[in-house]
Amino acid sequence: MTAPVIVRAPAKVNVQLAVGGLRPDGFHDLANVFLAVGLYDEVTATPADRLRITASGPDADQVPLDEGNLAARAALALARRYGLAADVHLHIAKDIPVAGGMAGGSADAAAALLACDTLWGTGASRAELLDICAELGSDVPFSLVGGAALGRGRGELLEPVETGGTFHWVFAVADGGLATPAVYRECDRLREASGQGFTAAELPDPEPSAALLAALRTGDASALAGAVSNDLQAAALSLRPALADTLRAGTQAGAMAALVSGSGPTCAFLASDENAAKVVADALISSGTCRTARTTSAPAPGATVVG
Ligand code: C5P
Known part of the structure; x- marks a missing residue:
């Protein structure tokens, strides 16, 4: 019998998420600076008589187990190809x-794509795998690559970003999720309401911040703290106003920067070192403004076969 293949893939935080206007295809052009962080999901692929998905972990009951699951779609896309x-x-x-x-x-x-590729010995090139990732979703190519990268287009066109040193992060996990399309829609609505327009024709192209890229390159956490930004934050706060309390609790506990992670509702806090991160996490947990808080560091590697 073929041995199972185990692949680990990291979470990300967007240290810059500059969102352009709504494109005719329903996506937004981005200047999206991804940073992979050391929280991981692990996917084990085992030969079976049909495609089957199971999940474990504290949030397992929220994971779809049908072909709507992105891991299932990854296996199907590779098999089809x-x-x-x-x-x-x-x-x-x-x-x-x-x-x-x-x-x-x-x-x-x-993780599923790399696991199935290894299990089936397809010999797909890195470029082919990245191509399949881009079909599956805007953030999937970055999950394969890890580290730090600038995502252009809808986030799928990656350019590597250099990092020097380790950054310490705390993540405040909220009760319940936010649907990404709803947060983008709210961003459009807020922009339209403010009179600036919301379509790609009306808004300038999003650009990466030179100060932010320099801070990543030099490993300068204070400079990074001054440069992080997330254009989806106002929309996430509009949909979930209580996140403002979470951000405030982390800042009061000494976080150097506090921002919503991507489309939220997780909040991300940059800390000066591992100890400061623990202090922020403890304060967040006792503040009662989140379900839990996790400390970790970045950058983390992309999807990797671990067994
Ligand atoms: O690519 P992905 O499936 O992750 O995108 C989910 C949804 O998020 C899209 O259908 C779209 O509503 C929104 N989105 C967007 N612009 C992007 C990425 C995602 O509007 N660049």
């Missing part, structure tokens, strides 16, 4: 918050 049957059992050990703005579903897709 190579004329194979997607007869595989994918077990997802979930640690990344579900619908939390940390690309947990994308991590599962990248």
